[in-house]
Amino acid sequence: MPLILWVVYWCYTVVHFEKYLRKIPGKIGLPLFGVALEVRSPTKLLEYVLQYHRIYKSSYKMFVGSQPYLMITEPEDMKFFLSTSPLLKKSEVYDMAKRWLGNSLLISSGDKWRKQKTMVTPAFHLNILKTFIDVFNSQADVFVEKLLEESHKGNVDIYPLAERLTLDIICETIMGTSVNAQNDNDCKYLKCVQTLMDIYLDRAISPILTNNLLYFFTNTYRKEMYATKVVHDYTNSVIAQRRKLLNNTNEDSKDSQNIKRKKARKALLDLLLEYSANDPSFTEKDLQGEVDTFVVGGYDSTATAVTFILYCLARHPVVQRKVYEELTAIFADDPQRKPTSADLQAMKFLEMVVKETLRLYTPIPLIGRKLENDVDWNGVTLPKGLMILICLQCVHKSIDYWGENFETFDPERFNIENNKNRHPYAYVPFSAGIRNCIGLKYAMVELKCIIATTLRRVEVFPANPDKDVILKSAIMLKPINGVYIRLKSR
Numbered sequence: 001m002p003l004i005l006w007v008v009y010w011c012y013t014v015v016h017f018e019k020y021l022r023k024i025p026g027k028i029g030l031p032l033f034g035v036a037l038e039v040r041s042p043t044k045l046l047e048y049v050l051q052y053h054r055i056y057k058s059s060y061k062m063f064v065g066s067q068p069y070l071m072i073t074e075p076e077d078m079k080f081f082l083s084t085s086p087l088l089k090k091s092e093v094y095d096m097a098k099r100w101l102g103n104s105l106l107i108s109s110g111d112k113w114r115k116q117k118t119m120v121t122p123a124f125h126l127n128i129l130k131t132f133i134d135v136f137n138s139q140a141d142v143f144v145e146k147l148l149e150e151s152h153k154g155n156v157d158i159y160p161l162a163e164r165l166t167l168d169i170i171c172e173t174i175m176g177t178s179v180n181a182q183n184d185n186d187c188k189y190l191k192c193v194q195t196l197m198d199i200y201l202d203r204a205i206s207p208i209l210t211n212n213l214l215y216f217f218t219n220t221y222r223k224e225m226y227a228t229k230v231v232h233d234y235t236n237s238v239i240a241q242r243r244k245l246l247n248n249t250n251e252d253s254k255d256s257q258n259i260k261r262k263k264a265r266k267a268l269l270d271l272l273l274e275y276s277a278n279d280p281s282f283t284e285k286d287l288q289g290e291v292d293t294f295v296v297g298g299y300d301s302t303a304t305a306v307t308f309i310l311y312c313l314a315r316h317p318v319v320q321r322k323v324y325e326e327l328t329a330i331f332a333d334d335p336q337r338k339p340t341s342a343d344l345q346a347m348k349f350l351e352m353v354v355k356e357t358l359r360l361y362t363p364i365p366l367i368g369r370k371l372e373n374d375v376d377w378n379g380v381t382l383p384k385g386l387m388i389l390i391c392l393q394c395v396h397k398s399i400d401y402w403g404e405n406f407e408t409f410d411p412e413r414f415n416i417e418n419n420k421n422r423h424p425y426a427y428v429p430f431s432a433g434i435r436n437c438i439g440l441k442y443a444m445v446e447l448k449c450i451i452a453t454t455l456r457r458v459e460v461f462p463a464n465p466d467k468d469v470i471l472k473s474a475i476m477l478k479p480i481n482g483v484y485i486r487l488k489s490r
């Protein structure tokens with residue numbers, strides 16, 4: 001009986017959606033399964049998506065089970081979906097993170113999202129970012145020490161060290177506190193954040209874990225509840241401490257000196273606390289959700305970026321030498337000096353290296369949307385409820401925009417001349433349009449600081465033996481067998 005119901009449901013949905021989508025190239029796949037058997041493997045999903053992009057040479061459809069997806073792979077189509085306001089709603093995959101992140105900036109839509117965006121945007125002003133440079137520098141110094149410690153054992157897996165680094169940085173700049181993940185191997189907070197990220201990625205592609213009803217009976221659900229509690233308890237305790245500090249008005253006390261110092265480096269949490277004091281509709285739960293969202297948004301993708309920038313530099317000694325020469329010229333006056341905002345702006349070639357790495361290893365390769373209404377697109381009516389997957393990685397590996405050698409690591413693609421006539425949506429690692437990444441400038445400053453600090457102190461080389469990196473991807477890109485390099489002190 002369940003099988004008959006499944007067959008009827010599959011036939012109904014395929015016929016219903018095909019009424020609208022039949023002119024769009026793509027695959028219905030096997031009866032009942034669609035392309036599920038091909039795409040359900042986390043290490044194959046992105047490969048599959050890229051392969052079909054090459055076959056169809058345009059945006060395309062695919063059915064996973066009975067669920068149709070429109071895969072957007074072309075810059076002009078991306079522009080349409082990312083800049084059209086009524087299409088803003090995030091797909092249901094994002095709802096899986098709601099227990100952890102609440103209905104925060106990353107997940108919400110409509111007026112709520114607009115209000116949240118207005119509230120947090122001032123925290124990302126360049127003048128505030130400049131005050132974070134000290135944190136980026138000092139945490140990057142710890143990172144180099146850890147790299148050197150590990151290098152005594154031989155090859156170094158960069159990713160776990162990069163994760164600890166970026167978590168320390170984001171917690172210090174967003175919450176104004178340190179979780180000390182780089183020095184504390186047993187950091188419970190880090191382990192729980194990692195658990196939640198893994199669960200979230202696994203749920204996005206597992207037919208059992210995607211189903212909310214079945215999910216409640218799994219061990220994974222219990223793990224999620226435990227990790228969520230640990231993370232929330234930590235965030236709530238930091239919020240309480242920070243509120244107490246800010247409310248303490250005794251100018252002469254030691255605390256007040258502390259507040260002054262920390263206020264000069266305003267954490268995002270301070271702004272949210274000020275906001276919540278004036279707006280009772282912004283609850284304690286909202287506060288915790290926004291803080292946790294920035295921790296997640298800010299730590300995972302930058303860890304992936306740090307990892308692959310060092311990996312690419314290790315494999316391209318000529319590029320590495322050029323970055324090092326640029327740094328040597330910038331710090332010619334005092335080789336021991338820490339980077340300032342002006343130094344970071346002068347690191348033009350390093351910026352090209354960062355951009356090229358984000359093109360080849362896009363930390364968030366796919367983003368999802370769901371249509372709230374019927375939409376007219378290229379003469380086709382797309383029905384309400386259709387899931388849209390926007391493949392940022394596809395456009396970064398398109399022959400049309402990056403040539404036959406699109407797999408080659410070449411930072412010169414981003415020099416002024418080559419940048420001139422490129423479609424504005426052909427390079428979108430931070431997404432684009434009204435819902436793009438709020439942390440774009442923060443991330444670029446942070447990445448330049450980390451890589452400059454690292455390369456000034458160490459030279460990086462390919463691992464020996466060098467092995468291919470296996471990537472897992474659903475929404476985020478993650479290496480699953482380590483990303484190894486060798487290094488030596490300069």
Ligand code: HEM
Binds near residue numbers: 368
């Ligand atoms: C290399 C680093 C980063 C990359 C590649 C990246 C990429 C992205 C992408 C592609 C989106 C769009 C997601 C979607 O539409 O579903 C996004 C959104 C977002 N990012 Fe980032 N991000 C990075 C760093 C950061 C940092 C450092 C922060 C915070 C400090 C941050 C906070 C956020 C937030 C809060 C959103 C949601 C914005 C909204 O929906 O209005 N990201 N990011």
